[in-house]
Every structure is written in C-alpha cells, then in structure tokens.
Amino acid sequence: MANIVVVGAGVSGLTTALLLSKNPAYSVTIVAKHMPGDYDIEYTSPWAGANFSPHSNVEKDSLVLNRSKDAEAGAAMSMPSDPNPWYTDVVPDYRVVPTSELPPGYDFGLRHSSVCINTALYLPYLASQCLAHGARMSRMELSHIADAASLHHSGKLADVVVNCTGLLASKLGGVMDAKVTPARGQTVVVRNEATPMIATSGTDDGPNELCYIMQRAAGGGTVLGGTYQEGSWEPAPDMDIAARIMKRAVEVCPELAGGKGVEGLSVIRHGVGLRPVREGGVRIEKEKVGAVWVVHNYGHGGWGYQGSYGCAQGVVELVGEALAV
Numbered sequence: 001m002a003n004i005v006v007v008g009a010g011v012s013g014l015t016t017a018l019l020l021s022k023n024p025a026y027s028v029t030i031v032a033k034h035m036p037g038d039y040d041i042e043y044t045s046p047w048a049g050a051n052f053s054p055h056s057n058v059e060k061d062s063l064v065l066n067r068s069k070d071a072e073a074g075a076a077m078s079m080p081s082d083p084n085p086w087y088t089d090v091v092p093d094y095r096v097v098p099t100s101e102l103p104p105g106y107d108f109g110l111r112h113s114s115v116c117i118n119t120a121l122y123l124p125y126l127a128s129q130c131l132a133h134g135a136r137m138s139r140m141e142l143s144h145i146a147d148a149a150s151l152h153h154s155g156k157l158a159d160v161v162v163n164c165t166g167l168l169a170s171k172l173g174g175v176m177d178a179k180v181t182p183a184r185g186q187t188v189v190v191r192n193e194a195t196p197m198i199a200t201s202g203t204d205d206g207p208n209e210l211c212y213i214m215q216r217a218a219g220g221g222t223v224l225g226g227t228y229q230e231g232s233w234e235p236a237p238d239m240d241i242a243a244r245i246m247k248r249a250v251e252v253c254p255e256l257a258g259g260k261g262v263e264g265l266s267v268i269r270h271g272v273g274l275r276p277v278r279e280g281g282v283r284i285e286k287e288k289v290g291a292v293w294v295v296h297n298y299g300h301g302g303w304g305y306q307g308s309y310g311c312a313q314g315v316v317e318l319v320g321e322a323l324a325v
Helices: 011-021 068-073 119-132 145-150 166-170 239-252 308-324
Strands: 002-007 026-032 058-067 106-116 136-139 160-163 180-190 197-200 209-215 222-227 267-278 283-289 292-298
Touching: 002 011, 002 145, 011 026, 011 119, 011 160, 011 292, 011 308, 106 197, 119 136, 145 160, 145 292, 160 308, 166 180, 166 267, 166 292, 180 239, 209 239, 222 239, 283 308, 292 308
Parallel strands: 002 026, 002 160, 026 136, 058 197, 160 292
Antiparallel strands: 058 106, 180 222, 180 267, 197 209, 209 222, 283 292
16 A cells, blocks of 8 residues: 655645545545644635636626726736637536626626635535545644655655645745745625625726625625735735725625625625745646655645646646656
C-alpha cells in the first residue's frame, strides 16, 4: 500500500485527499495548519463565495448583467456579451434577458441556473468523507514541504506528498513560489434572501470593486461582494468598502432589502478572504524535492471550489505516475 500525505485542508486539499482515499491501494494522511471550522486570513476556503460561474448545494437562478458604461469605456470585462457563449449547453435554463427586463444602466444580461455552496457545511462534509474512506487528519505547521514525508499516520515515510497549501505556497520551504500572491476579497454576509444570484460587469467605485449577490444553501446567508485587491494581505474589513458593497447590492436588487435600502439589510458578519492567485495559472505538476516526490495543486485564485474535482483528478493521475517511477 502506498503512503500519501496531503498538505492543506482547504477545498483543494480535502477534495484531493478524498479522491485519493477512495483508492484502496492508498493510505492517506492530511496535515494542515488550518482545518474546517477555523476562520483565519491564511485559510481561504471558509471565506469563499463558492459559486459556479463560467464567466472567469442548492440550485439557484443566476443573473449576469453588463453595464452600458463598461462597454462604452472599452473596459476589460469578465462578463460576456455574446448571447451564445461556450457554456450554453452546460448550465441549465440558459437564456438572454430581454432588454425590457434589465435594470437602468444595463444593456445586456444572461440568466441561467447555478449553484452556491455553504462553505461552513461543505468543508466539514469533505473532511468527514475523507475520514469515512480511511484517511487520517492531523493539525500541524510545516516549515518545509519535504518534512511532510515523515508525517504519515503509519509512522512510515510517505511515498508521495501532495502540496495543496494555497496562498501559503508562497512561504513554505521547498516551494517558496513567488508567483503566488493574494487578491483580497471583502464581503458582507446578510440574513436577507436573494433570488436570483446576481453579478455585474463593473462598478462606479473603481476597478478593484465588484458587485455580486449569492445566497448560500441551508441558512448560510447571502454573500454580498466585493473586492479584488491584488497584493493586499489586509485581514481587517474596511467599513467604507462594506458600505459601498451594501449600497451597490440594494441598487441592483432593491427587493433584497424589501425596498428599504441599506437600512433593510440584516448583517450577519463582515468577511475578508485572500484568493491564492498565481501568475501563469494553477500549478498541477510533480517534482522531486530532495528524495521526496511532491505533487503540487495550488494557485486556483477565485475558482478553487469550481475547479476542485477536476484539479484533484489531475493530482490522482500524477500520483500514479510518481509511484510508477
């Protein structure tokens, strides 16, 4: 039986560990500084919006709106204006929104069914599934990725170490990836319910500020966002930004607050998360670090949940290759 140590217990680490632990030929140990239930600025997964968005679990209606002024300015928009994008056959209930149904100031909109995950429930679920398939979990902090090889629960050396350290890949010895930087995201979570989920192509509050509304499943509240501040490690919410986030949300979706404006929002908490962005994109590859085979899986930016299973499957293949060498 091959011994495997997965470093990291965010959505990427847990999903990877789950797929590996389903193979009866593998014995899996998960080691991590942060675990499900923690809220720490270094631990991205609990703060994530965790939705499916083809433009970059309860089925929700998703509305994407392009503002007229963004198109006129020639701004680089992540929101498409093509009425027939590649994912029309992927998402259910896809349709172009008639102009008569668009809010003032918007000239194009798409609507389709999507999902938004309640991270407070999903991360513990993934952990429980790993344990149910025989994996073990241990909380500890590493200074070097090669140290993980000696941390398998059997007491034997690991045959492969899987690096799912996210943002901390920029600080971990043996990795120290300077291409990994944070993209700070600030949100406000409210009790108000929103249907549909909404994302817009831009805001009047600068290129680093966003407007989206996503209702989480099972009482997880509605996430209002947001920001995309590259290079910022600031963990504290900026209350001026929070005020702008709420103002934008009720402007694009007045029914969110029952037509009462920002005063009609019931705030659960303010959140800040750091997306683990990597220049050149996600790193999924294997390499020898000293005498240890390491398979990397990090740098997912803002699409860690959306890409978690596909990337984990890529890791499974690389682990098999490493063991075959």
